[in-house]
Amino acid sequence: MGMSLKELQRSFYNSVFRKNKKNDVELNESVEPAMDLESDQLVNIYRESILGGLTEALVQIYPVCAKLVGEVFFSNMVVGYMREYPSGSPDLADYGYDFSNYVATFEPAMELVYLADVATLEWGWHRAFNAEDVSSSEVSALASLTEVPENKQGDICFVLTPSGYLLRSAYPVHKIWNINQTDFAVEKEGDDCVNLNEGPVNLIVWRNSEFGMRIDVLSDDEYVFLEAISEGKSFAEIATLSCAPKLSELLGRCMQTGLLVGFNLTQRNV
Amino acid sequence: MNKTQWTPTGEVSGAGLGLRSNHYQHILDSKPDVPWFELLSDNYMSGGGLPIARAEAIRDLYPVTLHGVGMSLGSIDPLNLEYMKRLKLLVDRLEPVYVSDHIAWVSVDGKYTHDLLPLPYTLESKQVVVDRISQAQELLGRQILVENPSSYLAFNFSDMDEQVFLTEVVAESGCGILLDVNNVYVSSMNHGFSAEAYLMGLPKERVKEIHLAGYEQKGSYLFDTHGHRVHQPVWELYQKTLELFGAVPTLVEWDTDVPEFEVLQGEAQKAQFYLDKAR
Ligand SMILES: [Fe+2]
Numbered sequence: 374m375g376m377s378l379k380e381l382q383r384s385f386y387n388s389v390f391r392k393n394k395k396n397d398v399e400l401n402e403s404v405e406p407a408m409d410l411e412s413d414q415l416v417n418i419y420r421e422s423i424l425g426g427l428t429e430a431l432v433q434i435y436p437v438c439a440k441l442v443g444e445v446f447f448s449n450m451v452v453g454y455m456r457e458y459p460s461g462s463p464d465l466a467d468y469g470y471d472f473s474n475y476v477a478t479f480e481p482a483m484e485l486v487y488l489a490d491v492a493t494l495e496w497g498w499h500r501a502f503n504a505e506d507v508s509s510s511e512v513s514a515l516a517s518l519t520e521v522p523e524n525k526q527g528d529i530c531f532v533l534t535p536s537g538y539l540l541r542s543a544y545p546v547h548k549i550w551n552i553n554q555t556d557f558a559v560e561k562e563g564d565d566c567v568n569l570n571e572g573p574v575n576l577i578v579w580r581n582s583e584f585g586m587r588i589d590v591l592s593d594d595e596y597v598f599l600e601a602i603s604e605g606k607s608f609a610e611i612a613t614l615s616c617a618p619k620l621s622e623l624l625g626r627c628m629q630t631g632l633l634v635g636f637n638l639t640q641r642n643v
Numbered sequence: 644m645n646k647t648q649w650t651p652t653g654e655v656s657g658a659g660l661g662l663r664s665n666h667y668q669h670i671l672d673s674k675p676d677v678p679w680f681e682l683l684s685d686n687y688m689s690g691g692g693l694p695i696a697r698a699e700a701i702r703d704l705y706p707v708t709l710h711g712v713g714m715s716l717g718s719i720d721p722l723n724l725e726y727m728k729r730l731k732l733l734v735d736r737l738e739p740v741y742v743s744d745h746i747a748w749v750s751v752d753g754k755y756t757h758d759l760l761p762l763p764y765t766l767e768s769k770q771v772v773v774d775r776i777s778q779a780q781e782l783l784g785r786q787i788l789v790e791n792p793s794s795y796l797a798f799n800f801s802d803m804d805e806q807v808f809l810t811e812v813v814a815e816s817g818c819g820i821l822l823d824v825n826n827v828y829v830s831s832m833n834h835g836f837s838a839e840a841y842l843m844g845l846p847k848e849r850v851k852e853i854h855l856a857g858y859e860q861k862g863s864y865l866f867d868t869h870g871h872r873v874h875q876p877v878w879e880l881y882q883k884t885l886e887l888f889g890a891v892p893t894l895v896e897w898d899t900d901v902p903e904f905e906v907l908q909g910e911a912q913k914a915q916f917y918l919d920k921a922r
Pocket residue numbers: 790823854896
């Protein structure tokens with residue numbers, strides 16, 4: 374009688390993600406030494422394959438972070454992440470969403486104060502790139518906005534494009550991101566310099582209707598407006614926020630750029 | 644009671660190629676003469692964006708098959724229904740001729756390794772795999788194919804050989820076999836079994852597709868990297884496979900350090916040469 378399948382799989386998983394690279398005794402006794410290798414070394418083939426595969430996936434999602442800290446540093450950083458944050462989805466594209474949280478607490482990277490926010494931006498890019506298409510969301514077309522009766526207009530909930538990913542940073546992470554792109558070219562002097570003290574920035578990462586990827590800088594009003602929309606707030610609710618004086622201008626602009634893709638009418642509870 | 648009779652959804656023939664993102668544009672622009680493409684389902688799970696749009700455009704020009712690693716058919720975990728739902732949407736959208744996954748486990752307790760991990764070949768494992776395959780086929784409403792993995796360790800309490808395990812799984816679940824000839828070779832070298840005896844143990848009528856790929860010699864063992872041309876001993880084993888099973892549609896896989904499209908096409912043409920001889 375060997376291990377039950379449940380014991381074996383749990384033991385295998387734990388052995389792979391353990392720091393000391395040692396297998397549980399029972400697992401070791403169940404694995405036949407072969408190919409001139411001991412049981413520990415055989416499981417290690419899988420350990421390296423798994424950790425290597427996950428690292429590769431994270432490098433693809435976070436190429437700028439990897440470039441900023443260097444390949445070896447990045448690999449060491451992600452080993453800790455992979456051990457502490459298991460992947461909970463069969464879709465590998467879902468893995469890494471909480472990487473910026475890990476980076477923010479990763480002691481050796483503390484000096485790079487902007488690194489966690491760069492990670493957030495890269496995650497936003499990854500999500501926007503893979504997001505659902507606009508056509509698959511079930512919303513009323515903006516063209517039919519004029520048909521909404523006046524007494525219902527406060528109930529309108531605008532819908533942000535499914536790819537829209539909002540973020541704020543104390544650092545100009547969009548500029549850091551930009552100068553670290555492989556196709557970045559200096560057009561005028563100073564292009565490749567970033568002033569970390571230039572103040573906080575609001576950003577939206579999104580994909581337009583031609584699959585074009587964009588990172589746009591937002592004013593405070595635009596950010597408040599789009600954040601409220603992404604949270605599902607109605608037009609009446611948005612009219613009470615700090616962006617209220619600019620509302621019609623904001624609405625016009627966001628409809629025109631394609632950031633807003635439609636609307637729903639909420640049932641107001643009186 | 645499992646449903647064990649599933650009729651194949653369609654047919655592909657000849658030597659196809661694995662579709663890789665750096666070739667999308669080339670394929671759409673030059674429409675190369677390739678009989679079919681295999682798409683990695685796990686690359687299109689989100690259902691939106693450029694990758695699926697390109698895949699759909701290619702699907703309009705060529706028959707396609709879908710191949711994945713996410714079902715985790717050998718896990719003690721129940722089948723992930725959210726994943727199966729997304730896969731079903733993808734299947735409905737791309738209408739693949741075959742849908743395939745592996746004889747392996749990928750996850751345990753909801754934690755995913757995204758790698759194909761080895762099973763002990765026991766009655767317990769067999770029941771788990773048969774149950775998962777049967778449920779997957781019910782959910783997708785079609786037969787699936789399962790692929791033999793490359794393996795680097797064996798459990799000493801296995802009570803049957805891999806080909807026996809695979810044959811019984813196929814008989815009890817009604818699925819088909821995606822026979823990876825490179826994996827048979829790699830495992831046979833690593834574990835010291837006869838690749839030919841392995842092939843002869845499989846049910847001929849259930850082998851619906853063949854995979855070919857390149858391995859890598861790592862010290863004392865062979866590792867399946869999908870990053871090389873198909874090696875000579877695998878071509879030889881492939882010819883024996885065709886003698887046994889006939890001109891089964893064959894796919895050349897290349898996943899790491901993917902070269903120019905022409906290199907892949909050259910590998911497929913070589914496979915096609917052997918397929919033509921086997922007809
Ligand atoms: Fe394969």
